[in-house]
Amino acid sequence: MSKAITKLRVLGQDLAIVADAELVNDRDAYGEYRGLRGEIALFPRATPNRQGDTLIHEAVHVLSDRLDLGLDEGTVRRLAAGVHAVMRDNPKAVRRILAGRRIVGSGGTSGRKNA
Numbered sequence: 067m068s069k070a071i072t073k074l075r076v077l078g079q080d081l082a083i084v085a086d087a088e089l090v091n092d093r094d095a096y097g098e099y100r101g102l103r104g105e106i107a108l109f110p111r112a113t114p115n116r117q118g119d120t121l122i123h124e125a126v127h128v129l130s131d132r133l134d135l136g137l138d139e140g141t142v143r144r145l146a147a148g149v150h151a152v153m154r155d156n157p158k159a160v161r162r163i164l165a166g167r168r169i170v171g172s173g174g175t176s177g178r179k180n181a
Protein backbone atom coordinates (compact mmCIF):
# COMPACT_ATOMS: atom_id res chain seq x y z
CA MET A 67 0.00 0.00 0.00
CA SER A 68 1.40 3.38 -0.98
CA LYS A 69 1.73 6.24 1.46
CA ALA A 70 -1.23 8.55 1.93
CA ILE A 71 -1.08 12.13 0.65
CA THR A 72 -1.03 14.58 3.56
CA LYS A 73 -1.40 17.91 1.81
CA LEU A 74 -2.89 19.54 -1.25
CA ARG A 75 -1.43 22.76 -2.64
CA VAL A 76 -4.03 25.07 -4.16
CA LEU A 77 -2.96 28.46 -5.53
CA GLY A 78 0.18 28.39 -3.41
CA GLN A 79 -1.58 27.44 -0.16
CA ASP A 80 -0.95 24.06 1.42
CA LEU A 81 -4.06 22.46 2.86
CA ALA A 82 -3.72 19.48 5.20
CA ILE A 83 -5.55 16.36 4.07
CA VAL A 84 -7.01 14.58 7.08
CA ALA A 85 -9.03 11.40 7.45
CA ASP A 86 -12.40 11.75 9.17
CA ALA A 87 -14.17 8.43 9.73
CA GLU A 88 -17.31 10.21 10.98
CA LEU A 89 -17.89 12.31 7.85
CA VAL A 90 -20.53 10.09 6.27
CA ASN A 91 -22.46 9.78 9.54
CA ASP A 92 -22.07 13.39 10.67
CA ARG A 93 -22.30 15.31 7.38
CA ASP A 94 -23.62 12.78 4.88
CA ALA A 95 -20.54 13.58 2.77
CA TYR A 96 -17.34 11.89 1.64
CA GLY A 97 -15.31 15.06 2.05
CA GLU A 98 -15.32 18.55 3.50
CA TYR A 99 -13.29 21.70 2.88
CA ARG A 100 -12.62 23.36 6.23
CA GLY A 101 -11.34 26.75 5.19
CA LEU A 102 -10.84 28.18 8.67
CA ARG A 103 -8.72 25.18 9.66
CA GLY A 104 -6.88 25.06 6.35
CA GLU A 105 -7.75 21.45 5.76
CA ILE A 106 -9.65 19.02 3.60
CA ALA A 107 -11.22 16.04 5.33
CA LEU A 108 -11.84 12.80 3.45
CA PHE A 109 -13.77 9.69 4.42
CA PRO A 110 -11.06 7.02 4.78
CA ARG A 111 -13.22 4.02 3.85
CA ALA A 112 -14.41 5.47 0.52
CA THR A 113 -13.21 3.72 -2.64
CA PRO A 114 -10.06 5.15 -4.28
CA ASN A 115 -12.18 6.43 -7.16
CA ARG A 116 -14.59 8.14 -4.74
CA GLN A 117 -11.69 9.69 -2.79
CA GLY A 118 -10.18 11.03 -6.04
CA ASP A 119 -13.48 12.54 -7.12
CA THR A 120 -13.98 13.99 -3.63
CA LEU A 121 -10.49 15.49 -3.50
CA ILE A 122 -11.10 17.28 -6.81
CA HIS A 123 -14.55 18.32 -5.56
CA GLU A 124 -13.05 19.90 -2.44
CA ALA A 125 -10.30 21.53 -4.52
CA VAL A 126 -13.01 23.14 -6.69
CA HIS A 127 -14.62 24.46 -3.48
CA VAL A 128 -11.24 25.95 -2.53
CA LEU A 129 -10.89 27.55 -5.98
CA SER A 130 -14.43 28.91 -5.81
CA ASP A 131 -13.65 30.39 -2.40
CA ARG A 132 -10.19 31.78 -3.19
CA LEU A 133 -11.10 33.11 -6.65
CA ASP A 134 -14.47 34.43 -5.47
CA LEU A 135 -16.32 32.40 -8.10
CA GLY A 136 -19.43 31.85 -5.97
CA LEU A 137 -20.06 28.35 -7.36
CA ASP A 138 -23.07 26.59 -5.86
CA GLU A 139 -22.90 22.98 -4.65
CA GLY A 140 -24.47 21.55 -7.80
CA THR A 141 -22.01 23.38 -10.05
CA VAL A 142 -19.06 22.25 -7.91
CA ARG A 143 -20.31 18.64 -8.07
CA ARG A 144 -20.76 18.64 -11.87
CA LEU A 145 -17.51 20.49 -12.58
CA ALA A 146 -15.46 18.22 -10.29
CA ALA A 147 -17.02 15.06 -11.74
CA GLY A 148 -16.29 16.32 -15.25
CA VAL A 149 -12.66 17.22 -14.52
CA HIS A 150 -12.15 13.88 -12.74
CA ALA A 151 -13.62 12.02 -15.75
CA VAL A 152 -11.34 13.87 -18.18
CA MET A 153 -8.31 13.04 -15.99
CA ARG A 154 -9.31 9.38 -15.64
CA ASP A 155 -10.00 9.00 -19.35
CA ASN A 156 -6.73 10.66 -20.42
CA PRO A 157 -3.89 9.43 -18.20
CA LYS A 158 -1.33 9.95 -20.97
CA ALA A 159 -2.33 13.60 -21.44
CA VAL A 160 -2.33 14.15 -17.66
CA ARG A 161 1.18 12.68 -17.37
CA ARG A 162 2.43 14.96 -20.18
CA ILE A 163 0.85 18.02 -18.59
CA LEU A 164 2.39 17.17 -15.20
CA ALA A 165 5.78 16.56 -16.83
CA GLY A 166 5.62 19.95 -18.55
CA ARG A 167 5.82 18.35 -21.98
CA ARG A 168 4.11 19.53 -25.17
CA ILE A 169 0.79 17.95 -26.08
CA VAL A 170 1.50 18.42 -29.81
CA GLY A 171 4.77 19.20 -31.55
CA SER A 172 5.58 22.50 -33.22
CA GLY A 173 4.79 20.85 -36.57
CA GLY A 174 1.48 19.61 -35.21
CA THR A 175 -1.31 18.17 -37.30
CA SER A 176 -3.73 21.00 -36.58
CA GLY A 177 -3.26 24.47 -37.99
CA ARG A 178 -5.66 25.96 -35.46
CA LYS A 179 -4.59 27.44 -32.16
CA ASN A 180 -6.69 26.81 -29.06
CA ALA A 181 -9.63 25.78 -31.20
Ligand SMILES: [Zn+2]
Nearest residue numbers: 123127139142
Ligand atom coordinates in the same frame (compact mmCIF):
# COMPACT_ATOMS: atom_id res chain seq x y z
ZN1 LIG B 1 -19.37 20.23 -2.00
